[in-house]
Amino acid sequence: MHYPFWDQPIGYGVLMAAIAVFHVFVSHFAIGGGLYLVVNEQLARRSGDGQRLDYLEKLSKFFALATLVAGAVTGVGIWFVIGLLAPAATEALIHNYVWGWAIEWTFFVVEIAAAMIYYYGWKRMTARAHLTVGWIYFVAAWLSLVIINGILTFMLTPGRWLATGNFWDGFFNPTYWPSLVLRTGVCVMLAGLYALLVASRLESGDFKARTVRQAALWSLGGLAVTVLSQVWYWKAIPLELTAKALQAMPTPIRSIETSFGLAGVIAIAMLTLAILAPRRLGTPMALAFMALGLAWFGAFEWSRESLRKPYIITGYIYGNGLELAHTDQYRQEGYLAQIPYRTGKDGADLFRHACRNCHTLDGYKALKPAFDGTDRAFIAAIVQGTQLLRGNMPPFLGTPAEAGLIADQIYQRVDPRPLAAIYHLEGAALGRKVYDIRCGKCHVPGTGSDKSKSFEGQSAEDLNGLLDMAASMGEGMPAFTATDADRKALVAHLQTLGKGGRP
Numbered sequence: 316m317h318y319p320f321w322d323q324p325i326g327y328g329v330l331m332a333a334i335a336v337f338h339v340f341v342s343h344f345a346i347g348g349g350l351y352l353v354v355n356e357q358l359a360r361r362s363g364d365g366q367r368l369d370y371l372e373k374l375s376k377f378f379a380l381a382t383l384v385a386g387a388v389t390g391v392g393i394w395f396v397i398g399l400l401a402p403a404a405t406e407a408l409i410h411n412y413v414w415g416w417a418i419e420w421t422f423f424v425v426e427i428a429a430a431m432i433y434y435y436g437w438k439r440m441t442a443r444a445h446l447t448v449g450w451i452y453f454v455a456a457w458l459s460l461v462i463i464n465g466i467l468t469f470m471l472t473p474g475r476w477l478a479t480g481n482f483w484d485g486f487f488n489p490t491y492w493p494s495l496v497l498r499t500g501v502c503v504m505l506a507g508l509y510a511l512l513v514a515s516r517l518e519s520g521d522f523k524a525r526t527v528r529q530a531a532l533w534s535l536g537g538l539a540v541t542v543l544s545q546v547w548y549w550k551a552i553p554l555e556l557t558a559k560a561l562q563a564m565p566t567p568i569r570s571i572e573t574s575f576g577l578a579g580v581i582a583i584a585m586l587t588l589a590i591l592a593p594r595r596l597g598t599p600m601a602l603a604f605m606a607l608g609l610a611w612f613g614a615f616e617w618s619r620e621s622l623r624k625p626y627i628i629t630g631y632i633y634g635n636g637l638e639l640a641h642t643d644q645y646r647q648e649g650y651l652a653q654i655p656y657r658t659g660k661d662g663a664d665l666f667r668h669a670c671r672n673c674h675t676l677d678g679y680k681a682l683k684p685a686f687d688g689t690d691r692a693f694i695a696a697i698v699q700g701t702q703l704l705r706g707n708m709p710p711f712l713g714t715p716a717e718a719g720l721i722a723d724q725i726y727q728r729v730d731p732r733p734l735a736a737i738y739h740l741e742g743a744a745l746g747r748k749v750y751d752i753r754c755g756k757c758h759v760p761g762t763g764s765d766k767s768k769s770f771e772g773q774s775a776e777d778l779n780g781l782l783d784m785a786a787s788m789g790e791g792m793p794a795f796t797a798t799d800a801d802r803k804a805l806v807a808h809l810q811t812l813g814k815g816g817r818p
């Protein structure tokens with residue numbers, strides 16, 4: 316909050332994902348590629364296999380040039396984006412890890428230089444010198460992972476650092492080792508998949524069969540390491556985080572399940588299509604393997620990112636840049652007092668700093684549809700109860716009056732007509748909609764917050780009584796302020812829920 320707010324219409328999550336996903340894929344390719352090249356060059360030279368050396372030279376162009384150039388450009392891009400999106404968290408990371416990054420960049424420079432020499436040196440250097448440069452390329456690339464892994468894992472599981480503030484406690488945090496092994500496995504797997512893709516385009520024959528089979532085995536090896544270390548990784552995450560995720564966040568859990576499923580599909584398809592019938596492996600199939608591999612890795616990264624919610628650095632700094640340690644100060648002095656760069660429009664400023672990091676009004680993760688057909692009092696209550704809603708949001712750390720200003724800001728933009736008029740609904744469908752808008756944000760069906768059981772055997776009169784009392788049913792639960800038509804439809808819907816009906 317010590318920084319001006321970077322306001323632009325693209326969803327921040329989308330922006331970050333677009334650049335970070337690309338960077339992460341490319342950098343893992345670069346590391347895995349280094350290992351694949353040197354190991355295979357060594358084998359090929361030992362057996363005097365010229366055909367294989369030509370093939371490796373072709374591969375090295377992609378690994379050494381495309382991945383390094385794209386890796387470097389997107390890496391710098393990430394710095395720009397995180398600095399603008401989450402300046403406070405970026406500041407915290409730099410404060411702690413400035414030397415870590417200095418070391419990582421040193422390795423990266425060595426990696427780039429060695430990879431360039433390696434690529435241009437195939438015909439110009441002695442075999443021995445070329446291999447040495449290749450090993451330097453791979454080891455430097457992997458050491459940059461060794462460093463950056465300490466910073467990445469720190470954000471999800473800072474561990475003892477929260478108490479000690481010690482560099483090494485944060486660096487060698489609880490998920491450091493499983494994540495390092497896992498990412499190394501990913502590098503190996505991705506390099507194998509790329510080698511498979513290039514091999515699939517070779518002329519059909521013995522050389523292709525040999526190369527395809529070898530690349531497939533190589534990726535399977537990487538995949539096996541990855542899947543085993545993912546189990547280890549999951550176990551290393553502190554129980555509070557995983558328990559909360561299991562209870563309230565079906566999404567990351569589903570993406571973990573998806574990732575195991577994908578790993579199984581890759582393994583079986585690889586065995587039957589590439590290892591048993593390598594001659595017939597075509598480029599479309601190799602592309603499909605690549606897509607599956609990237610989907611697997613994407614699912615893992617996605618679950619890691621969502622597990623961290625509502626924090627950017629678990630237990631230290633929230634997704635909107637507020638520091639946990641200053642909670643009392645924010646609540647006492649108010650939110651506005653913490654914002655040095657103000658535009659004069661307090662409601663808009665508050666909305667930007669409290670919500671805009673993750674939501675827009677009517678674009679990405681839009682808030683307008685969540686509030687269309689409601690009223691200002693309801694919106695103000697929800698602003699003050701964000702930590703109760705699905706989505707694992709940070710709490711609102713301002714005063715009630717400031718929550719009101721945010722509510723005004725949002726209310727100006729929502730459709731004030733009754734829900735029935737906006738969505739052309741009546742009867743049961745209207746009841747379901749009222750539930751989604753007014754209750755379902757906090758009481759998510761099928762999770763621990765589901766209240767369907769409380770409606771069992773209740774008459775319409777009982778339920779009307781319950782709605783009258785809504786504001787006193789739970790800390791943060793809003794008063795029921797909807798129109799009579801909405802109320803009637805909701806009561807009927809609650810009765811359906813009480814009978815075990817569809818939410």
Ligand code: HEC
Pocket residue numbers: 625633634635669670671672673674680682685697698701704705706707708709711721755756
């Ligand atoms: C750190 C990120 C973050 C911040 C900050 C944040 N939210 Fe959210 N919010 C989420 C996520 C994630 C969801 C789940 C959305 C989804 O699954 O599509 C969510 C869901 C919601 C929903 C429920 C939407 C629905 O359709 O049920 C509402 C309402 C909401 N947020 C309001 C707010 C308000 C108001 C603020 C500011 C006071 C705010 N949020 C701040 C991340 C955030």
Ligand code: HEC
Pocket residue numbers: 696697700703704753754755756757758764766769785788789790791792793795809
């Ligand atoms: C902003 C979040 C929020 C919204 C929206 C919300 N509730 Fe709640 N509700 C709570 C909290 C918090 C509690 C108390 C903790 C608990 O029982 O889980 C609660 C408790 C309840 C209870 C249980 C009370 C008890 O004594 O067991 C019922 C029933 C209930 N809510 C129904 C509703 C209905 C119906 C709606 C929609 C009109 C609704 N809630 C909307 C947050 C919310």
